[in-house]
Amino acid sequence: MTAAELSETLFSPVTVVLYGLAMAAYLYAMAFTRVDRAEGDAAVAGVRGQRIATTLAIAGLATHLGHLVARSVASGGRVPWGNMFEYSSVMAFGVVLAGVVVFQWRLKRPEVVGFLILGGLLTMGAAALVWSEPGPLVAILQSHWLKIHVFAIMAAATIFTVAFIFNGLFLLRDTAERRVARAQEAKLTGSTVGAAYDATATEVADPVTQATEGRRNPDDLEAVDHDRLYGDALRAAINPLWLFLGTWVGTATIAWTFWYAGDVNRFFTVNTAMALAALVAWRLVHRLPSAATLDSLTYRTISFGFPVWTFAVLAGAIWAEQSWGRYWGWDPKETSAFLTWIGYAAYLHARATRGMRGRGAAWIGIGAFWILMFTYFTVNLVVTGLHSYAGLQ
Amino acid sequence: MSRPDSAPPPQANPPVRHGPRVPGPVETVVFAWRWLRRMRTALYLLGVLGLLSIVATLVPQRPNVPGTVAAWRAGTEGPGRFVSGLIDAIGGYDVYGSRLFLIVLVLLFTSLTACLIPRYRALWRLRRAVPPRSRDLSVHPEQASIETAAPPEEALAVAQGVLTEDRWKLRPDDADAPSQVAAERGLLLREGGSLLFHTSFYVLLVAIVAGQLIGFSGQVAIVEGEQWADAPVGYWTYRPGRLWSEADHRGFVLGLERFEVEWTDDAQPILFRSTVEVTEADGTTSTETVGSNDPLLVDGMKVLQLDWGYAARVVVAADGEIVHDAFVPMTATETAGLWHGAVKAPALDPDLGLDLLFLASAPEGLNGPEPTGAPWLEEPALLFDVYRGDLRFDRVQNVNALDTTAMELVAQTYLRENQALELDGSVRVAFPEIRRWVAFQISDRPTAPVLLVAAGLILLGLLPALYAYRRRVWVAVTTDLELGRTVVSLAGRSFQRPEAFSGEFAEIVETLRQRLGTPSTGGEGEPRPARETEVVPR
16 A cells, blocks of 8 residues: 555545544533533543543544655655645644644533534545645745745634634524523513523523533432523524525535536535534534633634734745745735735724624624635635645646 | 702703804814724724725736736626726726725825824823722632731731732832732733734835835846846846836846756656856855745845746848847747747848747657657757748837737748758758746845844734733731731732633732741632633633
8 A cells, every 4th residue: 555545545534434433422422521610520421422532533633643644755755735635634633633632631621622523524525625646846835934834824724713613603602592591581571470480591690500501410400400491492592494504605605616616516515514514513502612601712712823824924925035036916815815814803803892792703703714715715726826736737 | 859950941052053064174184083093994994905905816917917907908808898997997907006005005004103103102101000909809800818827017018029029010008008919910011012013013014115115126037158237228027116226236247057947757847946157246256056945145136036948049040141149038838848939030121030939848750849748858849930021110029929910921840959941042040059048036125124023023012912911919918806817818800811810810829828828728718719600801
């Protein structure tokens, strides 16, 4: 078996299957894990599921790393980020790695890891759509700046992808929480009859219960009952059909690129995959951390990615000065990278502005990620410019 | 009890109707300044700049691809003539040179200036700001208390010591409340970092614009073995900034000794390298190499390798007299292994023009050269169409193409290297040698160091602007008369990143506990968050 074949096999099916199983195990464990974080008690159930999930994820990361190394060997020993397939693959690796190392181990948020692996799998799917054979680099890419600039861009894009997952989950959870709260308010102010029996009413009124939702002692049957009712209410607050259609149409604003560069099947595949991912999140909306937590995770992730992106764009300008003889030429890729920077800068400014916090800022964050995807897929596959290294024929 | 009647009597102040008011010039300026001072305005302007650059991404730009723009305007390519006219109306074919772009840029500069000046003033005042005392320590998110045998004054002094060592800014002692220490930290760093970031971004934009005014960029093609001198007339393309003068040329001489190019087996180029002999303005001579990502600095001007091609020496003689003997630089075409060029010999009557096609790799087949498409030399062939007539030198000429509108095709043939042939008896064409040419870009960007420094400062400012956080700590003491002990209460509040502050607060409490000689008991003295809710950082 040659290095190229080995690399391909390790990518798919090996890593894809391992990630898929890990994701399923994480999502499964979410439904059973009830840990009171403040007390620090061990999980009552689902600990085993989580352990299996972690093991599978680490195994997947190992085979993914193997794939990248084999790819590097097959390409003549260069860094494995020279074309679009490789960037996507490295980014998927980064998303899953961040999930396990940063969010599970460091920030103790195992409940978001399943969704990060789902994001990693979707990124791998996108990579498979722009598959290209391993080979040496074109002359202009042979520079130390390749390692610096491209690595920084990939790292920032990975961080922004993680942030986008949190941002999407935030919007979903926030919408559900708001709708439930509004429904309760209407019910309580409209008529007091039945309010005493309405288990969800107390849940909504009390922010403490809301924040620690899903992590209480299961021996307390009443609490479980409250949880279940509130969870049902959250799920019922979102219409899955609209969510599916909204995600489908939203994704289509970028995915037409795959139609343009490939065929109509890819377009439908990408949209449907994203819309199905949204349905998975909807199904588990009651197991998600609170909207406030997700909002905070989004902000922290973006404010970590922003300096990295800034550095990457500046490093790109330095490389362009050396390689093309001008630091900035409004090449389509340069322009859209700058637009991405503006998008995320707008998010950070929105967060700093009192009136814009929460949903307003979150939608700006979604817009910024849209520009990032435009920069990555549309500019690479549709617009011709100096950055045409997608590696596609 | 009746309320006093505070309602105004009817018609006490009859509304005065003013006509439409025209603001005076001063008012307009003040209003414009206020509008520009808003952060929102700067963001909108940045957004408009972004939108304009999207247009420039999607629509071909005249300075980059004039041919495509001409085709869009003519309607032969692109969205058709109507849309094309609309694009033209907003200056969409040259966005970065358009008046709209200039206006937005000027407004953005003014807006950034207007935003920055008040923030500098505020930062200056902040330097002297005193951390406020807290009336009620129990309202803050971070809480802790320590019991100690030390007297209250000593406990406070120790707390002050701990905070001073940690570089906290303390409220100066005053007589009013000797029982409390108030300290603050992180505000100057966060605000200062943010200002450094915004100022550096501003400087970066100024340096880019200034660089375009005083900078220079030009391109030249040099054939192997030939020399070229830096002078205004020597360039193929010449793009000086508005404030660049011809006297700014250094006058160095470049000689291209050889050019190396290597390919993989499937014709992917993996190496381009020029070896040049440089004679600087002061006469010093050296041999240097210029590579793909490896430009050369000569007399402060940057020499960058841009492009290359084959150059065929074509000799045209008529009646024994040589009318053309030069290397003709030929540019790559979209077909692999095929280069294109032109020879113009107006000295003949009628004019002679040769339209050249060069096949780098074309072994002799049954019907003449059979191109393989490879870019390396392997039985190269020079195909030419011979035209006679008028070269139309009265029109603008493209160096690499013939204007055949007034010419007649008289022959189509080809030559191998070192071959020659006779055309209609008196004209003789020879192809004695093939070399390569390399296009270099010669540029002078005097503001580049400023850009580099500004870029570095942008990053340097960004980190504290995002990660430094403003937080306050209060320490108060009370005496427990029953036990005869001093109770030290600590409270803390962070305005950003509360999760990072929690750990820091716990450390302060622990240090203070050790200094006061209280054993870490767990229980009572443990720092504990006041509320169980998750705190949202800004």
